[in-house]
Amino acid sequence: MATTSMLRLLGPRPGGGVGPSALSSLAGSVALLLSRPRRPPSQHAARTTTHILLHRRPRDEQRHRSSRPLSTSSSTDVDFDSIKRRNIGISAHIDSGKTTLTERILYYTGKIKSIHDVRGKDGVGAKMDSMDLEREKGITIKSAATFCRWKDAFINIIDTPGHVDFTIEVERALRVLDGGILVLCGVSGVQSQSLTVDRQMKRYNVPRLAFVNKLDRQGSNPWKVINDLRNQLKLNASAVQVPIGLEDNHVGVIDIVEMKSYAFEGEKGVNLVEGDVPPHLMDVVLEKRAELLERLADVDEEIGELFLMEEEPTPGQFKEAIRRRTVSCQFVPVFMGSAYKNKGVQKLLDGVVDYLPEPREKKNYALNRAKDEEPVEVSCDKNDPLLALAFKLEETQFGQLTYMRIYQGMLKKGNPIVNVNSGKKIKLARIVRMHSDEMQEIDEAHAGDVVAMFGVDCRSMDTFSDGNMDLAMSTMFVPEPVMSLAIKPADTSKMQNNFAKALTKFTKEDPTLRVRVDSETKETVLSGMGELHLEVYIERMKREYGVEVISGQPNVNYKETIATKTPFDWLHKKQTGGAGQYAKVVGYIEPMTEEEVKAHGKPNEFKNRCIGTNIPPEYYPSCEKGMNDAMLEGALVGCEVEGVRVVLQDGASHAVDSSDMAFRICMANAIRDTMKRANPSVLEPIMTVEIEIPSEFQGAVTASLSRRMGMIQSSDMNDDGSGLKVECQVPLANMFGYSTELRSLTQGKGEFTMEYFQHSAVPRNVQEELMNEYKKEREAREAA
Numbered sequence: 001m002a003t004t005s006m007l008r009l010l011g012p013r014p015g016g017g018v019g020p021s022a023l024s025s026l027a028g029s030v031a032l033l034l035s036r037p038r039r040p041p042s043q044h045a046a047r048t049t050t051h052i053l054l055h056r057r058p059r060d061e062q063r064h065r066s067s068r069p070l071s072t073s074s075s076t077d078v079d080f081d082s083i084k085r086r087n088i089g090i091s092a093h094i095d096s097g098k099t100t101l102t103e104r105i106l107y108y109t110g111k112i113k114s115i116h117d118v119r120g121k122d123g124v125g126a127k128m129d130s131m132d133l134e135r136e137k138g139i140t141i142k143s144a145a146t147f148c149r150w151k152d153a154f155i156n157i158i159d160t161p162g163h164v165d166f167t168i169e170v171e172r173a174l175r176v177l178d179g180g181i182l183v184l185c186g187v188s189g190v191q192s193q194s195l196t197v198d199r200q201m202k203r204y205n206v207p208r209l210a211f212v213n214k215l216d217r218q219g220s221n222p223w224k225v226i227n228d229l230r231n232q233l234k235l236n237a238s239a240v241q242v243p244i245g246l247e248d249n250h251v252g253v254i255d256i257v258e259m260k261s262y263a264f265e266g267e268k269g270v271n272l273v274e275g276d277v278p279p280h281l282m283d284v285v286l287e288k289r290a291e292l293l294e295r296l297a298d299v300d301e302e303i304g305e306l307f308l309m310e311e312e313p314t315p316g317q318f319k320e321a322i323r324r325r326t327v328s329c330q331f332v333p334v335f336m337g338s339a340y341k342n343k344g345v346q347k348l349l350d351g352v353v354d355y356l357p358e359p360r361e362k363k364n365y366a367l368n369r370a371k372d373e374e375p376v377e378v379s380c381d382k383n384d385p386l387l388a389l390a391f392k393l394e395e396t397q398f399g400q401l402t403y404m405r406i407y408q409g410m411l412k413k414g415n416p417i418v419n420v421n422s423g424k425k426i427k428l429a430r431i432v433r434m435h436s437d438e439m440q441e442i443d444e445a446h447a448g449d450v451v452a453m454f455g456v457d458c459r460s461m462d463t464f465s466d467g468n469m470d471l472a473m474s475t476m477f478v479p480e481p482v483m484s485l486a487i488k489p490a491d492t493s494k495m496q497n498n499f500a501k502a503l504t505k506f507t508k509e510d511p512t513l514r515v516r517v518d519s520e521t522k523e524t525v526l527s528g529m530g531e532l533h534l535e536v537y538i539e540r541m542k543r544e545y546g547v548e549v550i551s552g553q554p555n556v557n558y559k560e561t562i563a564t565k566t567p568f569d570w571l572h573k574k575q576t577g578g579a580g581q582y583a584k585v586v587g588y589i590e591p592m593t594e595e596e597v598k599a600h601g602k603p604n605e606f607k608n609r610c611i612g613t614n615i616p617p618e619y620y621p622s623c624e625k626g627m628n629d630a631m632l633e634g635a636l637v638g639c640e641v642e643g644v645r646v647v648l649q650d651g652a653s654h655a656v657d658s659s660d661m662a663f664r665i666c667m668a669n670a671i672r673d674t675m676k677r678a679n680p681s682v683l684e685p686i687m688t689v690e691i692e693i694p695s696e697f698q699g700a701v702t703a704s705l706s707r708r709m710g711m712i713q714s715s716d717m718n719d720d721g722s723g724l725k726v727e728c729q730v731p732l733a734n735m736f737g738y739s740t741e742l743r744s745l746t747q748g749k750g751e752f753t754m755e756y757f758q759h760s761a762v763p764r765n766v767q768e769e770l771m772n773e774y775k776k777e778r779e780a781r782e783a784a
């Protein structure tokens with residue numbers, strides 16, 4: 001098929017009116033990340049008996065870091081019967097401060113000895129950004145797991161990336177965790193990725209706390225952020241704290257449940273100084289407490305009754321209600337502070353323990369494979385048979401590291417476990433707890449825990465059991481790639497092996513990264529969630545596998561579909577000389593709605609409505625394969641086809657000349673031919689683009705968006721009128737070169753982010769132009 005070659009020609013789409021496309025120019029606020037100078041060669045991994053460093057680190061960094069071995073114990077390392085447990089994820093929009101917050105959490109819980117900031121002056125970087133690339137660029141690329149203790153609780157934490165290109169990392173974390181902290185910038189409030197994270201949290205029913213960070217920044221306003229949570233995310237959110245001072249005066253918070261103030265004093269804010277509510281803040285505290293009461297009364301019967309009787313709940317009643325309604329996802333308590341200035345983090349940790357659920361409080365279901373995938377509630381009891389989900393794979397120098405969430409039963413070193421999906425039996429060689437890139441070996445892990453292990457060969461989202469149950473945990477949502485790149489190793493003779501190895505490993509790790517070989521051009525095509533996503537893998541190929549890669553232009557992933565129900569009656573017959581081929585298929589194709597595609601779970605659907613045996617039933621699977629072959633290449637520009645239902649109603653066969661192959665070819669040709677008559681169209685990815693600019697540039701920026709065929713959805717001025725947030729939908733093909741243009745239009749003061757919205761039909765003139773390009777390219781290839 002010819003998708004890549006055609007796409008390579010496209011670059012900026014006709015009508016877009018933009019300059020030449022280039023990988024770097026699409027970056028927007030994500031800037032070109034990989035061109036900055038690299039760190040010195042890293043030191044080899046060090047290993048002590050209990051403490052293993054997984055990723056290589058630069059030499060200077062080793063000096064700064066504590067290499068204190070983590071302790072091991074003979075059986076499980078924590079007595080989970082006598083301790084509270086929390087499994088939480090920290091998710092947010094880009095640069096909201098997730099990693100900075102996690103660094104403080106690790107410091108206050110005694111997990112690390114000193115604080116290193118993202119892009120900090122000491123050049124070390126935060127603990128959870130353990131990849132060299134993350135440290136160099138100051139962004140999180142992979143989710144990282146760690147654990148700590150806070151008071152009477154053991155907390156597993158996963159810090160996730162904010163860039164939409166790495167959204168699968170958030171998806172997999174939220175799929176397996178019991179609670180989340182949604183971090184928001186105190187100035188910008190709800191941003192485009194907060195909306196995505198919110199959708200992901202809702203998809204997996206993840207109870208969450210919100211943390212309004214960066215209250216030390218100029219223009220911070222927690223009350224505006226809470227309004228955003230209510231209006232934009234439709235959350236029943238209310239503050240459980242009031243800040244003491246904002247911007248430079250931000251020193252602490254008032255707990256409006258307990259009616260106590262907390263200042264964070266001493267070095268790194270370690271001294272929590274408790275006091276009374278300052279008189280000048282009493283009015284706002286009472287107002288916010290009344291608001292909290294009202295919001296809780298809406299969803300909680302006990303508080304509702306007290307509210308009606310105009311009785312004040314005790315702090316205990318307040319806390320119990322907040323917990324009940326947070327766990328049931330009906331309420332979101334809002335905490336606040338400044339991670340960077342060490343304010344508010346300890347009280348947020350109290351909130352994690354007080355309001356987020358124990359693993360057994362969150363309902364989880366497995367699917368009964370023997371009974372049509374009927375959901376079965378899992379028990380979270382360590383004495384029940386094992387059920388665990390492999391949610392993340394990572395290649396390390398010690399082999400594949402598989403992260404697992406145990407839903408039921410226990411994992412014990414040396415015991416066998418069975419991969420429900422492949423049927424393979426595996427002996428558990430090593431179980432470890434992860435602390436970013438370090439790990440601690442343990443002998444067993446129980447229901448409700450999140451651990452990692454070596455020697456477990458599986459795919460991401462495989463379920464493991466003791467071999468006696470046919471239950472599988474439901475998998476996660478995987479978004480479709482929107483951008484492709486033709487790639488090849490610079491030195492084909494030497495690097496081919498490592499090139500193939502790297503691609504196999506990467507695609508196993510990351511289901512949003514796809515690789516295929518274009519059947520016409522024979523090029524290897526890498527598809528992913530955006531240019532940054534693809535760029536990071538190309539850089540990793542160089543660093544981890546020594547493969548220099550030559551890449552083509554980044555291309556948009558177009559698709560094709562049909563609009564009209566169209567019948568087919570197709571005969572495939574070759575009966576002259578040698579073994580014959582005979583097959584006939586009769587039926588129709590019709591368009592599917594977006595909802596139908598979603599519900600079906602695959603881009604196209606095959607329906608067999610044959611009555612009788614004109615087509616012998618053993619050939620039905622071949623007919624479906626033939627349909628799938630045809631869907632790889634649409635009628636117009638050779639892109640993959642989506643949203644087509646093929647209904648097979650009848651046909652004919654021959655006693656000698658019919659075969660699997662004859663029916664497969666017959667069906668493929670029937671569909672290819674019919675699609676041409678079914679009013680086909682080309683679809684392109686449309687992105688939701690969010691732009692933040694000083695308001696004086698509004699005119700220039702909106703004009704540039706309309707040149708790029710952007711449809712403005714909203715345009716919100718901030719309270720003092722100095723800044724503007726514009727949300728619009730723009731074809732991805734028209735976004736090439738936008739970061740450079742925005743920079744020059746706004747004197748470098750504008751920022752934008754974008755994420756995939758949907759595929760929509762391209763305008764007629766664009767479709768014609770795409771078809772002409774495709775035709776020309778095909779002819780050139782045939783002539784060569």
Ligand SMILES: Nc1nc2c(ncn2[C@@H]2O[C@H](COP(=O)(O)OP(=O)(O)OP(=O)(O)O)[C@@H](O)[C@H]2O)c(=O)[nH]1
Binds near residue numbers: 098117139141160
């Ligand atoms: N002023 C201020 N800056 C902060 C605060 N928290 C984080 N930052 C800064 O914001 C930038 C981004 O912080 P990170 O912790 O990397 O944010 P993140 O959400 O983990 O980033 P990604 O994972 O790359 O999306 C860094 O320069 C931090 O120093 C805060 O409370 N106040």
